[in-house]
Amino acid sequence: MTTTPLTITEASTSRFARLLDEGRELQIHYNDIGQGPQTVVMLHGSGPGATGWANFHRNIQPLVDAGYRVILMDCPGWGKSDSIVCTGSRSDLNARVLDRLLESLGLEQVHILGNSMGGHSAVALALQQPQRVGKLVLMGGGTGGVSPYAPMPTEGIKLLQGLYRDPSIENLKKMMAVFVFDSSDLTEELFQTRLDNMLARRDHLENFVKSLEANPRQFPDFGPRLGSIQSPTLIIWGRNDRFVPMDTGLRLVAGIPQSELHVFNHCGHWAQWEHAPRFNRMVLDFLQH
Numbered sequence: 001m002t003t004t005p006l007t008i009t010e011a012s013t014s015r016f017a018r019l020l021d022e023g024r025e026l027q028i029h030y031n032d033i034g035q036g037p038q039t040v041v042m043l044h045g046s047g048p049g050a051t052g053w054a055n056f057h058r059n060i061q062p063l064v065d066a067g068y069r070v071i072l073m074d075c076p077g078w079g080k081s082d083s084i085v086c087t088g089s090r091s092d093l094n095a096r097v098l099d100r101l102l103e104s105l106g107l108e109q110v111h112i113l114g115n116s117m118g119g120h121s122a123v124a125l126a127l128q129q130p131q132r133v134g135k136l137v138l139m140g141g142g143t144g145g146v147s148p149y150a151p152m153p154t155e156g157i158k159l160l161q162g163l164y165r166d167p168s169i170e171n172l173k174k175m176m177a178v179f180v181f182d183s184s185d186l187t188e189e190l191f192q193t194r195l196d197n198m199l200a201r202r203d204h205l206e207n208f209v210k211s212l213e214a215n216p217r218q219f220p221d222f223g224p225r226l227g228s229i230q231s232p233t234l235i236i237w238g239r240n241d242r243f244v245p246m247d248t249g250l251r252l253v254a255g256i257p258q259s260e261l262h263v264f265n266h267c268g269h270w271a272q273w274e275h276a277p278r279f280n281r282m283v284l285d286f287l288q289h
């Protein structure tokens, strides 16, 4: 797999912001990379140990090289951001926090690239604050809701939730084996990074379980409201996604007026990682035209 080598590091781009959400102060971690007149925010998924950097490190450099500023926000409950118990819509919580972060950075409008939960959260912001959102790239996510074809919760989500409850390298490998289409590309380094991230913040793991107990439907079904989204939207899915089924992408492309859908064959839930070079070219072409 040839991807553009990163010339920047996580540590050198690591930043923190103290934000207020519904009367609660949160310290949010983000990575701020590159400079340019346009900004792309990348939002990670809900897996244990997920962070902006862990999810998107194969996707940063091409955007920076093309002259974009790239911001990777760790959602509350992940990475180096504060932990939280979410009893309502996590999609809307993440959207509110991102809105506050953009306000603190003086960014009036950004493009958002959301993976899974990050896609749900990007759509939530487009619904809450449409003026904030330029173009949307949704991959493996964008709305909750029930699949007419796949049993829910999917096998991947069951493994994800089991990993939160029993964070072991064995359970991590079981989840990741379902996560991607070709698990031969998963490295021991990637496993170790994810395990280290997970075990460094057991409060995140415990609070995710408490959040599910308080509200099993963390990601609402935005289906009836998709028609109000005016942002040009690129939807990308893996045909072999065993976490959020591909028919969710069909619901999104049917609902969002200015949208198109690309399906990668031989691809699971992590298109931006599994097919990074083509994914990056597709995203750049979408943003630039």
Ligand SMILES: O=C(O)CCC(=O)/C=C/C=C(\O)C(=O)O
Pocket (backbone or CB within 6 Å): 044, 045, 046, 047, 048, 050, 055, 115, 116, 117, 118, 141, 144, 157, 160, 219, 243, 244
């Ligand atoms: O439950 C949903 O609809 C969202 C699932 C989700 O966000 C899973 C994402 C997992 C990762 O991105 C990861 O483990 O890196």
